Amino acid sequence: MVAALTFAAGCTVFGLAAPAAAAVPATIPLTFTNNSGRADQVYVYDIGTQLSTGRQGWADASGAFHAWPVGGNPPTPAPDASIAGPANGQSMTLQLPKFSGRIYFSYGQKLVFKLTTGGLVQPAVQNPTDPNRDILFNWSEYTLNDAGLWINSTQVDxxxxxxxVGVKAPDGTTKSTGHLKPGGYNGFFSALRGQPGGWANLIQTRSDGTVVRALSPGHGIESGALPATVMDDYVSRVWSKYAGSTLTVTPFADQPNTTYYGRVSGNVMNFTNGSGAVVTSFQKPDADSIFGCYKLLDAPNDLVRGPISRALCAGxxxxxxxxxxxxxxxxSANFYQDAVTNQYARKIHAQMADGKAYAFAFDDVGNHESLVNDGNPQRAYVTLDPFS
Structure with missing residues (x-):
């Protein structure tokens, strides 16, 4: 069973709870390669939660852990956790400790991290006053624990x-994911610009004209870039359909007899089990709940509501x-076929070399996520790819 591990500002990555047969060392090497084609200085950060103690902090290039000091209110500057990254065409080796965390990288400028009394304040560029708003950066999420390494390429935010990203197995093979198709970076932004309905407003540029990112649609709604009603038509059609018919959810691929049945009554979709007892209910969701897979589509770490919500969110x-x-x-042949859909996720998946992405929180439903793992990892990889 997969168990969520949460750190800092709520990033969730996944790792198995049971220990592996082969012992995972205290650190493993990470090869960080810069194939970006850019001349900017790259800065690398390894931040997260130390699994042996539960403390938040950062790791230096040797994998040594440094706990964050106590922050303040208002937030105080965090210690400089940056590692000078390799120049274009070069590689460097870091040591990854047993963390649930993020590997950030930025171009040309160091990221701004601050500390509150509750922990680390991470970049939130949907906020126009965030000091990282005009910095070109990204991150990978990973968990390294006694059961192995899980590392992803994410576009959830x-x-x-x-x-x-990649991981090397004991037999010498390497699993990797996250590469775009040739021309995929510019292809994504071109496709988003051409999508009517406000989707182009997700794109953020800085004063020199450089495109720095596209916000996820949930953050777009939060910042006012995308209409909050963008999914209303589809939701209304779903509610109308299942007022007169049944939505059957079989949340576990290995448990075909565990099935729940959804019917709409007014503003609520009730799910019953095989005995007809109501096991959970969902209010008619709004776009923010859908894109974030939370609020009205909350998915607790249980065996009933959470798994049903995951299926609804993906659907x-x-x-x-x-x-x-x-x-x-x-x-995947059935995905994004309606005119009302998550166009951001649709266009990301269309540009991925292997078709896999983490374009929303539960993109792993059906194993369509950009994640690699190994129970006895020999080495991890992060490769900065060309922009063109």
Whole structure:
């Protein structure tokens, strides 16, 4: 069973709870390669939660842990946790400790981190006053623990500087994900600009004209860049359909007999089990709940509501709920076919070399996420890819 590990400002990555047969060392090497084609100085950060103690902090290039000092209110500057990254065409080796965290990288400028009494304040560029708003940066999420390494390429919060991740297994093979198709970086932004309905407003540029990112649609709603009503038509059609028919959710691929049945009554979709007892209910969701897979589509770490919510969230984002009354629909050929859909996620997946991405929180439903893992990792990789 996969267990969520949360750190700092709420980033969630995944790792197995049970220990592996082979012992994972205290640190593993990470090869960080700069193939970006850019001349900017790159800065690298390894921040997160130390799994042995639960303390928040950062790791230096040797993998040594440094706890954050106590912050303040208002927030106080965090210690400089940056590591000078390799020049274009070069590589360097870092040591990853047992963390649940993020590997940030930025171009040309160091990121601004601050500390409150509750911990680290991470970049939140949907806020126009965030000091990192005009910095070109991105991050990977990872968990390294006694059961192995899980490392992803994520676009849950934004699409920005291109990169890929990888892990080397004991047999010498390397699994990687996150690479874009040739021309995929510019292709994504061109496609988003051409999408009517406010989607182009997700793109952020700085004063010199450089495109720095596209916000995820949830952050777009939060910042006013995307209309909050963008999914209303689809939601209303789903609610109308299942007022008169049944939505069947079989949340576990390995448990085909665990099935729940959804029917709409007024503003609520009630799910019953095979005995007809109501096990959970969902209010009619808004776009923010859909894109964030939270609020009205909250997914607690349980065995009933959470798994049903995951299937609903994926179905709304991929617009498969009307076409298929049996969920989750895990065939990518059926995704994003409705005119009302998560256009951001659609356009990201279209540009990925392997079709995989973390364009929304539960993009792993059906294994469509950009994640690699190994129970006995020999080495990890982060590769900064070309922009053109």
């Amino acid at each position: 934004m699409f920005s500087a291109p990169y890929a 709304f984002n991929r617009s498969t709920l009307l076409a298929n009354p049996n969920q989750p629909d895990t065939s």
